[in-house]
Amino acid sequence: MMLGIVGRRFVVLVAILLLVAALGGSYIGELAIINGRAIVAAFVADFLRYSLALLTVLVIAASVAEDYEFRQFERLLTMPLARWQYIAAQTLVIACLCLMLSLPAALLIGLFTDAATAAYWGAALWMELFLLGVLGLLSILSLEKLPLAVFFALAVYLLAKLSGLMTMIVAESVKMSEGSMTSRAIETIFNGILYFIPGLHTFADNNVFFAAADPLALLAEQGLSVSIYTLFLLAVCLVDFYRKEFNL
Amino acid sequence: MRRGERPIGLLPWPLLAGFVLLLLCQVIYHHAERVRFDASYRPLTEPFSAATYRGLAMGSTGLLAHLLAIRLQLHDNQAGQHFRYSLIDYDLLVDWLEQISGVYPDSEYPTLLASRIYTQTDNPQRLRMMIGFIERRFDDNPQLHWRRLAEASLIAKHKLHDLPLALRLAEKLSAQPASVEMPRWARDFEFLLLSEMNETESAIAIIQALLESGSIKDVDEQRFLREKLSEFQQKLLESQQDKSK
Numbered sequence: 486m487m488l489g490i491v492g493r494r495f496v497v498l499v500a501i502l503l504l505v506a507a508l509g510g511s512y513i514g515e516l517a518i519i520n521g522r523a524i525v526a527a528f529v530a531d532f533l534r535y536s537l538a539l540l541t542v543l544v545i546a547a548s549v550a551e552d553y554e555f556r557q558f559e560r561l562l563t564m565p566l567a568r569w570q571y572i573a574a575q576t577l578v579i580a581c582l583c584l585m586l587s588l589p590a591a592l593l594i595g596l597f598t599d600a601a602t603a604a605y606w607g608a609a610l611w612m613e614l615f616l617l618g619v620l621g622l623l624s625i626l627s628l629e630k631l632p633l634a635v636f637f638a639l640a641v642y643l644l645a646k647l648s649g650l651m652t653m654i655v656a657e658s659v660k661m662s663e664g665s666m667t668s669r670a671i672e673t674i675f676n677g678i679l680y681f682i683p684g685l686h687t688f689a690d691n692n693v694f695f696a697a698a699d700p701l702a703l704l705a706e707q708g709l710s711v712s713i714y715t716l717f718l719l720a721v722c723l724v725d726f727y728r729k730e731f732n733l
Numbered sequence: 734m735r736r737g738e739r740p741i742g743l744l745p746w747p748l749l750a751g752f753v754l755l756l757l758c759q760v761i762y763h764h765a766e767r768v769r770f771d772a773s774y775r776p777l778t779e780p781f782s783a784a785t786y787r788g789l790a791m792g793s794t795g796l797l798a799h800l801l802a803i804r805l806q807l808h809d810n811q812a813g814q815h816f817r818y819s820l821i822d823y824d825l826l827v828d829w830l831e832q833i834s835g836v837y838p839d840s841e842y843p844t845l846l847a848s849r850i851y852t853q854t855d856n857p858q859r860l861r862m863m864i865g866f867i868e869r870r871f872d873d874n875p876q877l878h879w880r881r882l883a884e885a886s887l888i889a890k891h892k893l894h895d896l897p898l899a900l901r902l903a904e905k906l907s908a909q910p911a912s913v914e915m916p917r918w919a920r921d922f923e924f925l926l927l928s929e930m931n932e933t934e935s936a937i938a939i940i941q942a943l944l945e946s947g948s949i950k951d952v953d954e955q956r957f958l959r960e961k962l963s964e965f966q967q968k969l970l971e972s973q974q975d976k977s978k
Contacts, residue, residue: 516803519845521953524803527796650788691793696839 491585498540499586503593506532510597520695526597527694530606533590534613534689538642541586541614542621545579546634549625559731568726572622572719579618587611602693605700609689612704612711616687617642619718627725645682651675686710774816777808777825783835790836798837805829806846818851823859826851827866834870844870844881845954852888860893868902875913880948882906883922883939891932899926916946933969937962 506529514525552558561571591607620641624634644651655672662668687710690703741749781789790797805826809816830843847863854860867885871878882902890899903922909915918925925935940962949955 513800513803516807517799517953518806518849518957519842519951519954520799520840521951524796524799527793527799531793531796646791647788650785653784653788685792688792692795692837695795695799695837 491582495544499537499589502533502536502540503589506536507593507596522597523694526594526602527691529597530590530594530610530689530694531691533593534610534691537586537590537610537614538617539639541579541583541618542624542635542638542642544582545575545618545621546625546631546638548578549575549622550629550631550634553625553629558729562731569723572722572726575622576619576719579622580615583611583614583618586614598694601700605693605704606689608704609707612707613688616683616711616715616718619715619722623718623722623725626722626729641682644678645684646688648679648682649685652679683714684710687714774820775811776820777805777822777829779825780829780832783832786832786836794837795840798833798840799842801829801833801836802840802842802846805833806850818854819856821851823851823862827862830866838873839877841877841881844878848881848884848888852892855892857893860888864889864893864898864902868905871905875909879906879909879913879915879919880943883919886922886926887932887935887939890926891935896926916942916948918942918946933965933972937965937969940965 509532510525510529513528514521517524558571562568587607587610590610591603594606595603617638621634621638624638625631628634628637652675655668655675659665659668659672686706689707690698692698693700693703780786786797786801787794809818809821830847833843834840844867847866852860852863864885867878867881871882875882883906886899886902886906889895889902893899900923903926906915906922907920909920925938928935940958943949944955944958944962949958
């Protein structure tokens with residue numbers, strides 16, 4: 486399954502992303518009067534975070550979409566294979582893919598910052614990509630269409646990232662409408678949605694490049710958050726996959 | 734195998750006319766844009782609030798604050814031209830610096846821009862605005878901004894010629910509790926201000942003290958200060974040679 490995902494084009498694409506990140510970061514670093522190296526490392530880290538996040542969702546969703554297109558599920562289910570085993574195999578694939586993506590990113594960042602911070606970023610990025618990969622898996626299993634699944638996974642990811650801003654906008658709109666019923670209802674619904682999306686602690690903390698932080702404490706906090714949310718997503722995946730009917 | 738092409742004269746004339754028309758539109762539009770682009774200095778726009786930037790940063794507040802500061806630093810360079818600082822609206826500038834500080838309070842970049850870049854003006858009111866900004870940041874976090882307050886104190890003495898203000902700022906430095914780590918000379922800054930040194934001599938003294946104290950960890954800032962030090966030493970040498978002639 487991994488060989489189907491990782492081809493020459495994939496490797497070239499990742500190499501191009503690393504090169505663009507390094508060049509873009511170095512350009513910005515040249516403009517800075519102070520903290521040049523920290524700015525470069527933070528820029529490279531965030532550029533790679535978002536580009537690799539998009540790549541992870543695309544790769545995972547495309548691979549499962551192919552299973553739908555070529556009727557692999559029908560074939561697999563005729564074998565002595567439980568449905569949960571398919572989900573487990575896909576989770577393993579996501580874990581390996583994320584490792585292959587976060588390792589070169591950490592090595593590149595290691596050129597601009599100290600080893601401990603680079604190692605932190607590698608581990609934190611792996612967790613973030615893994616979570617997003619599982620979200621992509623859930624999206625494609627449920628929605629079955631590649632564009633819809635990618636859009637949904639990225640929408641949830643961005644909503645989680647921008648939840649602070651959205652909360653502020655919603656609260657402001659309640660204030661401006663002098664507490665009208667409609668805006669209060671929207672606020673309640675939005676606050677309800679926030680319970681089902683990951684919080685900011687679930688993602689790698691880019692501020693480590695600027696201020697001294699305890700990487701282990703940050704990783705522990707992120708690890709707990711990612712574990713809970715990933716298990717929740719996998720449970721939804723299993724429920725959805727077991728409910729699906731295939732024409733055998 | 735290369736596909737054959739029909740002669741251009743055989744194409745429908747409305748298609749050709751449309752093509753020529755759109756080509757002309759593109760050229761005219763591009764020319765108008767270039768003229769507009771080259772025209773003049775574009776003033777600073779109003780910044781969003783720090784809370785909005787924090788929301789937009791998606792967790793990377795440190796990176797966004799530094800990128801905004803670099804964008805502000807490059808504001809006087811537009812379309813390949815350098816514009817005078819006198820063109821900048823300092824009310825908006827202070828607002829930008831405040832918002833950037835609000836996005837990531839642990840950054841020294843906004844106070845550095847205020848003390849080293851935007852004090853390159855002779856307008857006393859603008860200098861006071863920059864000093865006021867540095868003082869507010871120092872009150873928030875003395876440990877992070879004591880060097881900028883020392884610089885602001887020198888600016889107050891030599892550029893504003895306001896010794897009471899310079900001494901008041903120096904007193905703020907000396908009044909800091911022992912928990913704020915700073916070298917001895919920073920706490921005794923009033924003596925430096927009261928000495929007979931001119932602006933260049935004071936700047937050389939403070940830069941040398943900063944470099945020797947080891948309080949500057951950032952290599953970019955060390956390089957920046959060494960460049961400034963040799964620049965000031967050259968200036969001092971030239972002024973001494975002029976005097977001896």
